[in-house]
Amino acid sequence: MTATTPDAPTPAGSSHQRRKAERPSELLDAALQLFVEKGFAATKTEDIARLAGVSKGTLYLYYTSKEDLLREVISQRVSTRIADGMARAAAHEGSATELMRTLLVDWWTQTLESDASGVFKLVVSEVRNFPEIGALWTDEVALPGSQLIGSMIQRGIDSGEFRPVDVHCVVHSIVLPLVMLCVHRHSLGACDCPGMSMEPQDFIRAHIDLVLRGLAAHPQP
Structure with a gap:
């Protein structure tokens, strides 16, 4: 049986970490695109989350409000x-x-x-x-x-x-x-x-x- 090293990150784990690191920037990209296209008032946080490919709850892990964005x-x-x-x-x-x-x-x-x-x-x-x-x-x-x-x-x-x-x-x-x-x-x-x-x-x-x-x-x- 081959010994394993539990501390070594898996490729999937590395990809997941990179994805999390990129998420704030992706949310800002989505927010700016919608703010410019639709206006600040007409843009909803769920629209921003959807465009960024995350849930509304995930958005709030990074930014507390639309104003914060x-x-x-x-x-x-x-x-x-x-x-x-x-x-x-x-x-x-x-x-x-x-x-x-x-x-x-x-x-x-x-x-x-x-x-x-x-x-x-x-x-x-x-x-x-x-x-x-x-x-x-x-x-x-x-x-x-x-x-x-x-x-x-x-x-x-x-x-x-x-x-x-x-x-x-x-x-x-x-x-x-x-x-x-x-x-x-x-x-x-x-x-x-x-x-x-x-x-x-x-x-x-x-x-x-x-x-x-x-x-x-x-x-x-």
Whole structure:
């Protein structure tokens, strides 16, 4: 008779453990998809559980409510990206122009190409009915994101690369068109509307280039 080692995990057990580890992310994916498609109010927790392939009881093992899911969607899909941007900005040793061009183009392109872009549409469409979403968005995204972009602009002013400007206004001039680009992707961009299609990456690059040329203290011909 061959001796067995009871402590050794079976392949099925390993697969089960991997499945459990992936479950929170799968629930967030399902929640975000339904929040964007149906709206926050119309989405039920049982719908989220069904789309994620689990029971409603299993969902509550990971998230206590629909609001908890929304909080984690914003945190995991957007807030963590801003934190990564802050780390990149802190480590950058080149010019403010180079930093803004690479960081902003990369950040917004990656956001637009991921499901994170749906969070912007969700917030814009739901904030009037759910003010708590606005408060959460302000604390988790709007203020940290504005501070990050504002710090890069101020860095360029201090170094003499950028002319003196109202930093707060420039931050909004940068961000608002890009927010609308994300909203467009999940509204008109999701429909086959003649004349409404665009190449998002080209828009992002052109927009950031336009802003940087406007900020330049000594514009190049």
